[in-house]
Amino acid sequence: MPSGIEGVTEAGPQCPVVTPGAACASKPVSATVAALDATGREVARFTSGPDGMFRIALPPGTYTLTEVVSVAGSPPSLKPTRISVPPDEFVRVALLFDTGIR
Secondary structure (H helix, E strand, C coil): CCEEEEEEEEEEEECCCCCCCCCCCCCCCCCCCEECCCCCCCEEEEEEEEEEEEEECCEEEEEEEEECCCCCCCCCCCCCCCEECCCCEEEEEEEEEEEECC
């Protein structure tokens, strides 16, 4: 049985001032993400769909997910996210890209 990660990429916040109860949810975003192994070597790359959904097979192990951009630090940006993939399982993850809106 294969293993890997699946989930959604979202960008937020979407409003300049977010208050409790405000209708300003994150929105799905198509993004390219690299999976790096423990040594920092890129072992896979994927692009989420327009709905933000993705699924990629990866061998069991620990990975760091980082954004792939043409200009580093340009919004929306993803903080490196560490994920452990167990054998024979797909781990579900939501990757939140910061829009920089404050």
